[in-house]
Amino acid sequence: MKVETREWGTLEVADESMVHFQEGLLGFEDLRKFVFIDEEAFRPFVWFVSAEDRDVGFAVADPFYFCSGSYNVSLSAGDEALLDLEEGDSIAIFVIVTVEDTGGRITGNLKGPIVLNTRNRLAKQVVVYGASYSVKEPMLSRRVVPLHSAMASAWAKG
């Protein structure tokens, strides 16, 4: 599948690396197809790009770059339905990263992480209730197991 990007032109992306949203990201409800672009130079982030709008792309990362304790995400019945979650499925959880235009402060949205069902590539932005996580958690300086190690097979660039 071909993905148009503004800076990098057309990328050929393996179909199995696509991520599908049955209910788009909040504010981007019409965009249902995204891909991970994992470049060495992006790490510890992964570029998460819309396959339908070349102006929409996010930096995403493992939540533990922004979370000093445990990170608990509970899925509602609705979340599970939209992920078509079945017994034995594996899920990946990642957060959207914001880089401030001025000052370059890096924060992660722990209040609204993205959950991906790795079996069927269905994803959903969920809302974490009952915890004090914010949409702007500052990045921690420590290093953790990076997201791309969990997603090494998630993309191909031709």
Next chain:
Amino acid sequence: MLIRTRKLGENIRIGDKIKITVLDVKGGQVKLGIDAPPHIAVHREEIYQKILEENRRASGISPSTLKEVAATLQPRKRKRRGQEGS
């Protein structure tokens, strides 16, 4: 906006699948119970707005910007491919 007055314990139906019940009214706060099918997302408005705004703020990052930001975080011991900024 459609306005309906409800007493404690009374409901409002939206279509045939959504029911909202007034569970408690105390000190300027109203507690609502919402029955809706799983595919209907129910969020507190302010949380919904915060996430939506943060998504918008984060949405336009270019690969070149992302590389610059990542470069500031690279551990010193790891060699990176390509040119190193000063």
